[in-house]
Amino acid sequence: MGKIPYMRLKGSRSLRLRLLLSTLSSTPILIEDIHAEDTWPGLRPHEVSLLRLLEKVSDDCVVEINETGTKLKYKPGIVTGGRNLIHDCGTSRSIGYFMEPLIVLGLFGKKPLNIRLKGITNDAKDPSVDTFKSTTLPMLKQFGVPSEGLGLKIESRGVRPHGGGEVVLSIPIVQDSLKAVTWIDEGMVKRIRGVTFSTRVSVQFENAMIHSARGIFNRLLPDVHIFTDHRGGPLAGKSPGYGISLYAETTSGCILSTDTTVCYASTGDDDGGGAEEGNRDLGHPTDTGEQMASALLGEIKEGGVVDSTHQGLVFLLCALCPRDVSKVRTGKLSGYGMEVLRHIRDFLSVKFDIKPDPNTETVILRCVGCGLKNLARKIS
Known part of the structure; x- marks a missing residue:
């Protein structure tokens, strides 16, 4: 057997993107100096978890990591997909970090993908599971992805620092290839939708966000509906927090979105704490609603599909x-x-x-x- 030709890359930048494209193009890669200059060099927990996820949805995938974690050899396998898979994403990054590459890979699998992902469903760093449900998955239909078998079910929510959320993602396979698009008409905004959530805090946090966001949107158009999703008990995860996801639908079928999450860990204290302590540090939901409404208007102003x-x-x-x-x-x-x-x-x-x-x-x-x-x- 001949020597495997690896594409040689350096640094930790865009590691997730490199692994995704390596798998799609069947290109083995060798990445060196991963977080080499950091205080704690080597692969981060979420990056290792992503590699384990790729192994789970692929056949004949080979991952080699050196002792310090600063060097990675990745030989992609064949994406198999499969049903009833389970992956714990941990609490280093949210589920959204893992879903973007998973969605693309699932389209080119041997079988449709059905996987339960556990961890953080909403945070301020990665797109929330609500944004994936309202915006990302419908966008795939533009490229010929069938609606049947495409879905995301949010079974429980979890925020930083301790997570506790669960979602079930379903991705169908494309029978041959995607469909080329001519997608240049962004249309005019005809309605705004959204959802707020709260875990282990009062539902009044959601009401305040909705009131402040609607105060901005209702000056511009009448068709605005923002729903609530208050969770309690085991469905509320392990940490207190709240957030909002907003999206605008246009006359040409485009969907523009924005979201954020406020939780105890985002205040700079990552060691957890009780719910009462978390509530005191969770900021003002009125400001959060206004900021996200303004952010969505900013996305609309930028233009594009x-x-x-x-x-x-x-x-x-x-x-x-x-x-x-x-x-x-x-x-x-x-x-x-x-x-x-x-x-x-x-x-x-x-x-x-x-x-x-x-x-x-x-x-x-x-x-x-x-x-x-x-x-x-x-x-x-």
């Missing part, structure tokens, strides 16, 4: 489409979006043509997809 959080995912899906032209319109390119474009070029040899539209202050991106086919799917 997706919000800044979803730019990278849209670029990746366009690059995986058949060898046909895909065209999308976005607002100002985010830092993560540009990072995704560079990695797509390196792993998939797909380059995007980027042209600003001075009339709308948006950006139009075109590419010819790499033509990735789901060769792993089970043939009946």
Whole structure:
């Protein structure tokens, strides 16, 4: 057997993206100097957990980590998918960190994916499970992903520092390949929807957020509904917190979203504490509602068919489409979006043509997809 040619990379930057593209393109990678300059060098717990998750949904995947955790060899296998899988994401990062690569990989699996993910459902760093349910999964339908078998069920919520949430994610496979898109009409906002949640705190936190957010939106349009999801007992996880997820639907079927979570750990004290102590440090929900309403209006003002959080995912899906032209319109390119474009070029040899539209202050991106086919799917 010949020597395996590894793509050599350095540093911890975009590790999740590199592992995803390595798997999709069947490119073995060797990453050195992972967090090498940090006080505690080596892979972080959430990065190790992601590798274990990739092993769980793949067959013949090989992971080698050196003793210090600063060097990783990853040889991707075949994505198998499967039903009734379970993965504990831990409390280092939220479930949203794991779901984005999982959603894309699941589309190209041998079998549809059904997996129970445990950990933190809502935090301020990663997109919440509510955003995935309202915005991310519906967006996949633009690329020809079937609605049947596509879903996310939030069984219990969990926030930092101790988590305790559970969700069940279902992803169907694409029978052959994705569908190239021409997605440049963002339309006009016709309604705003959202959901607030609270765990181990009073439901009044949710009411205050809704009142302040509606105070901004109702000046602009009448069709605004924000629902509540108050959890108690075992369904409320292990830590106190609250949050809000908002999304705007447009006349052309685009969905723009924003969300945040406020919890005890986000105040800078990560050692937990009782619910009473957490409540005193959970800030003002009125301010949270106003900030997220303003943030959503900011996303709408930027223009484009997706919000800044979803730019990278849209670029990746366009690059995986058949060898046909895909065209999308976005607002100002985010830092993560540009990072995704560079990695797509390196792993998939797909380059995007980027042209600003001075009339709308948006950006139009075109590419010819790499033509990735789901060769792993089970043939009946």
